[in-house]
Amino acid sequence: MTAGTGRETIRVLVVEDHHVVRQGLVALLNVVDGIEVVGEAADGVEAITQFRKHQPNITLVDLRLPRLSGVDVIQRIRMETPGARFIVLTTYDGDEDIYRALQAGARAYLLKGMTTDELIATIRTVHAGKSHIPPAIAQRLAERMGTEELTPREFDVLEQIVHGKSNKEIATELEISEATVKTHINSLLGKLGVTDRTQAATAALQRGIVTLESLRKPKP
Amino acid sequence: MTAGTGRETIRVLVVEDHHVVRQGLVALLNVVDGIEVVGEAADGVEAITQFRKHQPNITLVDLRLPRLSGVDVIQRIRMETPGARFIVLTTYDGDEDIYRALQAGARAYLLKGMTTDELIATIRTVHAGKSHIPPAIAQRLAERMGTEELTPREFDVLEQIVHGKSNKEIATELEISEATVKTHINSLLGKLGVTDRTQAATAALQRGIVTLESLRKPKP
DNA sequence: GCGCTTCTCCACCCATTGATGGAGGCCGGA
DNA sequence: TCCGGCCTCCATCAATGGGTGGAGAAGCGC
Incomplete structure (x- = not known):
C-alpha cells in the first residue's frame, strides 16, 4: 500500500x-x-x-x-x-x-x-x-481570509433573514428578545461587510452560507 | 420531411x-x-x-x-x-x-x-x-400562473433591490425620484406576494428572475 | 481566578422602509 | 376618441430597521 x-x-x-x-x-x-x-x-x-x-x-x-x-x-x-x-x-x-x-x-x-x-x-x-x-x-x-467567522447564533439569525423574517419574527422563532436579534444582526452585518439585511441575504446566498434550495422547504 | x-x-x-x-x-x-x-x-x-x-x-x-x-x-x-x-x-x-x-x-x-x-x-x-x-x-x-407579470420598470427596481441598493440609490441609478421607486416597490411586492425587500430579493433569486452569478459582476 | 468570547438584554435615536391615496402625462389598442 | 396600463411624482404616517453604548451571565482556556 x-x-x-x-x-x-x-x-x-x-x-x-x-x-x-x-x-x-x-x-x-x-x-x-x-x-x-x-x-x-x-x-x-x-x-x-x-x-x-x-x-x-x-x-x-x-x-x-x-x-x-x-x-x-x-x-x-x-x-x-x-x-x-x-x-x-x-x-x-x-x-x-x-x-x-x-x-x-x-x-x-x-x-x-x-x-x-x-x-x-x-x-x-x-x-x-x-x-x-x-x-x-x-x-x-x-x-x-481576513473575514471573521460568524458565531452559531449569528448564523441562526442570518438564516432567518434569508428566509425573509422580520426581527420580531426572528425573536419569536429563536426565543430571544428583539433587542438580541438586533445585536446579532449588527455584528453579522459587520462581519459580512454589508450595510443592511437585504445585502446580508444575498451575500449569504452568494457565499453558500445558506442555499437557495433550502428556501423552498419551510423547515427540514 | x-x-x-x-x-x-x-x-x-x-x-x-x-x-x-x-x-x-x-x-x-x-x-x-x-x-x-x-x-x-x-x-x-x-x-x-x-x-x-x-x-x-x-x-x-x-x-x-x-x-x-x-x-x-x-x-x-x-x-x-x-x-x-x-x-x-x-x-x-x-x-x-x-x-x-x-x-x-x-x-x-x-x-x-x-x-x-x-x-x-x-x-x-x-x-x-x-x-x-x-x-x-x-x-x-x-x-x-395567476402571478402577475412585472412591468419592465418594476423589474429594473427589483434588480437593484437584489443588488442591495437602498431606495435612494435606486432612485439615483434609474434617474427617477425616490417616491417613484417606492411606488414600483409597492406594486412589485404585491405581485411577488411578499412583504418586504429582502423577501423580494430571495424570491427573485429563487424564481430565476435575477441570477446569483449576476451579483458578482458590478455591471455587465 | 482571569481574560476572552458569546449570548443575552436594555434604552435611545434617527433613517429607512412600506402603506395609502391621489394626480398628471404618455402610449397603444378597442 | 376613450380607456387602460404604465411611469412618474407628491404628502403623510406608522412600523421597522440599524447605530451606539453599556451591561450581566455562562463557558472556555490558561
Whole structure:
C-alpha cells in the first residue's frame, strides 16, 4: 500500500448523484491511459460503502449529495483512512463550500465545466501527492481570509433573514428578545461587510452560507 | 420531411457547455437503439450553426449557455425552422427559466439528475409530437400562473433591490425620484406576494428572475 | 481566578422602509 | 376618441430597521 507516484494505474471512485454527470465522468476517465474507475456512488452513504470496498487512490466527489453531504463523506472516510485523497467537483461555487471541503481535507476543487485535460491533470497531480486549486478559486479563498467567522447564533439569525423574517419574527422563532436579534444582526452585518439585511441575504446566498434550495422547504 | 413517429432513427443535437455533462449525454444516448447524436455544441452560437448543418429531429439544450442563452437559441432556430423540437435541460430550476423556455417553444423540460430512462422516454415522447413536463415542474408552473407579470420598470427596481441598493440609490441609478421607486416597490411586492425587500430579493433569486452569478459582476 | 468570547438584554435615536391615496402625462389598442 | 396600463411624482404616517453604548451571565482556556 505504498503511495503511488509511479506508473501504476490510478484507481478512481466517482461520487455524484446526477446520472448524466456521473456517466460523463466515467466515460471520460475510462478512455484515459493510467486511470481506471473502480466504483460509482450516487449518494453519500453509498460513497462510504464503495470506498471501503474498493479503497481507491482518488475519490472524485460532488459536494451536494443526497443522504450525506460531500463534506461529511470526506470527513468520515478520512477518519478511518487518513491518507485518502479527494477531489471535489461541483457546479455551485459558493465560497463556504470550497472552504469547508478544503478544511475537511480535499486536495483539489474543480468546477463542472472544466475541460477534460484539466480533470485528468488534476487527478494526476493529486495522485502524486500535491494539491491543486484553480486560480479563480484561490483568489476567492484569499478574499474570504481576513473575514471573521460568524458565531452559531449569528448564523441562526442570518438564516432567518434569508428566509425573509422580520426581527420580531426572528425573536419569536429563536426565543430571544428583539433587542438580541438586533445585536446579532449588527455584528453579522459587520462581519459580512454589508450595510443592511437585504445585502446580508444575498451575500449569504452568494457565499453558500445558506442555499437557495433550502428556501423552498419551510423547515427540514 | 415528414414528422417522424415511426421506426427511423431519432437524430439528436446536444447543446451543453459543461464538457462532462455533454460527454455524459452523448455517451448515454449513443448506446440507445433508435437514437443518434448527430452534433454537439458548447455555446449558443455554435448551437445554431450545428442545427443548420444537421437539421436534427430533437435538440437537447441547456438554458445557461455562453454567448447566447438557451431561450435565445430556441427562438432564433424556430424563426427559420418553426417545426424544430426542443428539450430543455438544466440544473437550476428557476420558474422564470422554465416559463420562458416553454414560451419560446420548448416541448419538454428536464432537470439534470433525471434517470437515463426518463431522458430517453422524453426524447421519444417529444419526437412523437407530444410534450412532456414532469409533475414537479408542472406544479410550479401552475403556481406561477395567476402571478402577475412585472412591468419592465418594476423589474429594473427589483434588480437593484437584489443588488442591495437602498431606495435612494435606486432612485439615483434609474434617474427617477425616490417616491417613484417606492411606488414600483409597492406594486412589485404585491405581485411577488411578499412583504418586504429582502423577501423580494430571495424570491427573485429563487424564481430565476435575477441570477446569483449576476451579483458578482458590478455591471455587465 | 482571569481574560476572552458569546449570548443575552436594555434604552435611545434617527433613517429607512412600506402603506395609502391621489394626480398628471404618455402610449397603444378597442 | 376613450380607456387602460404604465411611469412618474407628491404628502403623510406608522412600523421597522440599524447605530451606539453599556451591561450581566455562562463557558472556555490558561
